[in-house]
Amino acid sequence: MPDRQLVDTPFVPATRTSRQAILDRVRAATAGFEPAPVRRDYRQAGAHPQPDPETLLEVLIDRLVDYKAEVTQCAITDVHTAVTAFLSAEEAVRVVVPDGFPDEWLAGSTDSESGLVRLDDTGPLTVDELDAADGVVTTCAVAVAETGTIVLDAGAGQGRRALTLLPDLHVVVVTADQVVARVPDALGRLDPRRPLTWISGPSATSDIELNRVEGVHGPRRLRVVVAESG
Amino acid sequence: MSTTDQPAGKAEITQWPRATNTGHLHGDYFPRAARVALADPQLRRNIGNATTIIREKRGSVVAELDDWAELRAAGAAIKDATMADLGDHLERLETEVAARGGVVHWAADADEANRIVIEIARRAEARDVVKVKSMATQEIGLNEALAEAGISAWETDLAELIVQLGDDMPSHILVPAIHRNRSEIRDIFRREMGNVGVPAPDGLTDDPPALAEAARIHLRNRFLTTDMAISGANFGVAETGTVMVVESEGNGRMCLTLPRVLVTVMGIEKLIPTWRDLEVYLQLLPRSSTGERMNPYTTMWTGVTQGDGPEEFHLVLLDNGRSTILADPEGRPALRCIRCSACLNVCPVYERTGGHAYGSIYPGPIGAVLSPQLTGVADNPSLPFASTLCGACYEVCPVAIDIPTMLVSLRAKVAADPDSGDARERAVFRSAAWAMSRPQRWTRLLRLMRLGRFLARRGSFRNLPPPFNGWTATRDLPAPPDQSFRDWWTAQRDGGGDA
């Protein structure tokens, strides 16, 4: 494989011969290999009796708390109160607000008296600005009850991935209709072509004697508002 | 399109390339390395404690799922099905990644993969790269290759950071610094962080949260300013071109999101055919590896997304001996491995020796079958014997790799290999087989063995000559009885005696 080829052909894979060699080899290697068919006897999406909505939220909250997220449950009309409470409890002043985050969920929290400074990602915000922010508020795409997982898909109210990565406090609003029972239920609701971030609790590590310690590089505090309609 | 290799026939497959010698796959002689490890009380304690904790955690979260057996069966079957059509899936993945703005590279071996990554770094004018923990890049010795090219690779996973700062080798697939306890980690941080960047905070204690905080401070600026990142991949979805990395700390998200250029080195066995298949592995992997219902962060991306994350994405597909394993029906199941490390955590050998004794960056039961297959048995002849075949690994493996059976088959390959086989041992076993395969000869041998009784002291042997001295160094061996079972049977039954 001459190195020159790589230098001369910008951004085109230059390793054509290896490509063909690998493909030829894997095809020859598996010729005649007929494995058993895949049986999906596990619980698939929707295939099992879904828990009632109340249990679903209960499980979600239980799992979130188990992995050291703080959770508030409230009516959809009270989201702004819960969000504001989380922000002020953490003394978050400079707060990133992604495009599409419902204004009414922030009502009263960014006016002049509350002292909060709203950072919009029109610009966009630089990494230093994000790093200097105290927190970020977002919506989410899906939440998985059984694992206590919240999935972001960079949709409205969530923003690009860096917004939820650099600020040390992440406040996320989950609405009841976004909660599914198990992992298989979640995948069907997601679009693989969007960048996806699955979040289960705050950043953590088990690298020191296999003890779980919360808070490394990602947001060290995860606050979840679980909102029910009516 | 030119090709240097002809499509291989059956006979040629054995001539296929193994992993190149660049990386970290080659072990010392295991019994010797193990002896050193066994005598290290700190290591014994650290590994013993850690594996005990993780075994319990895994056990409880696995028990939460009543369909675990079915998930496990599907996890194995999907991987097998992927292998059966791996060529098609690789091409599909390439098409999808390219359609979404990514660039796919093919690396036949470690050297080629390293050359590709270095070339991408040169183009990006990157002198520093941040890295997410990746077995594949360790396998190919990428950090060393980058260093030779004048590029500094910074590990960002906490355990990898500990290993890198301590100028150490990883000893576990998932928790590379499992052999270090908190005070050793504090000492490494205090001593080394200042030499390569932001020093450890004054008065750093060995409290795990304080150590995590020190890592955060040390790496923060590195994340914000480095232009290029290198990762591995846990899965690549052929039908969508999606690549996935699971992690805990957020260092992965940093690397996968902030730098302008992202390079992912992925073994060709990491493919799964469909998006939906992830529903199986997203349940199997976290519960098996960290013993969590779900790991804190999982990032999935498909090519390049405008305005979100890297502007350039390169996917390097790595063979490095994998297609050779694929050609061996008995070795093939090793390619199902999702690197969860559950087999390490339950292995009674690993638990006592730790990972370094295996030499390769793939230690423990899976390492004992994977490393010799990647390098060829001649380069790792002692690893297939580093197991009692107790079966604990198979029992927990989320993709049902029958490691004990594979070890037995590899042992036969070692014994048959002219360079690694032990001719004396073969001769001893041959004469034993000669005597044991005919009842008349066996009966005579049993009677002969009785003579051994005169050499025993008080009914047992305490000090036998080689090769039995390995046994009698720590264990007695009872003297043979004065009558074998068959002689008793003949005397009592056929001889008409009364039992």
Place this chain on the structure above:
Amino acid sequence: MRVALFATCLVDAMSPGVGKATVEVLERLGCTVEFPMGQTCCGQMHTNTGYPDQAAPMVAGFQEAFADHEYIVAPSGSCVASVKHQHEWIAAGQLTDRHVTEARRLADRTYELSQFIVDVLGVTDVGAFYPHRVTYHPACHATRMLGVGDRPLQLLRAVRGLELVELPEATSCCGFGGTFSFKNADVSSAMLTDKIHHVLSTAAESCVAVDASCLLHIGGGLSRNRTGVTTVHLAEVLAATEAP
């Protein structure tokens, strides 16, 4: 019921008492025990050390010896596991198609002693009397390859006079592993030390298992350390009765 005893080479050579006990228990339960004299060894040690080619004649010999028997019973989990899980592979690689078919046929007919008593004979109380404090080590192959589960414990619990103490870390391997105990003597010893530590922590008089090979290993360590604790095969416990 006619039962063919597969004594296994180790019991034949080193632990004839286990063989005698097996015969005694089976006969007490109404079986007619036969001992096909053509039998020698299952070939496991050769197979597991890398010599399936040399194990092949033993596999063929096993098939010859036991061809006509409906029930083949052995007091050894690992030898039964070898018959059930390795013979077919060896036959496929080293012998003829006929041997492969025969390997499958005999695999279905071969039983570990506790499985045979509980599953086939449907008995858990074999009428034994054994007034001692014992602990039970679940041998790896019996547990993981054969899935004997708690059958040996069911049998032990029904033994009169017997006090059963739970063994800590019971399922962790004793470190025998056939030739592993020579080739990796240091790791093997480290494992055995922990096993002995756990056995001693139970204050039992004896350690019981369903595999004579594990018992040879554990017993070798107990004896070397002069612990005063012995090993005893499940068959020997079950064979013991009150009336001499």
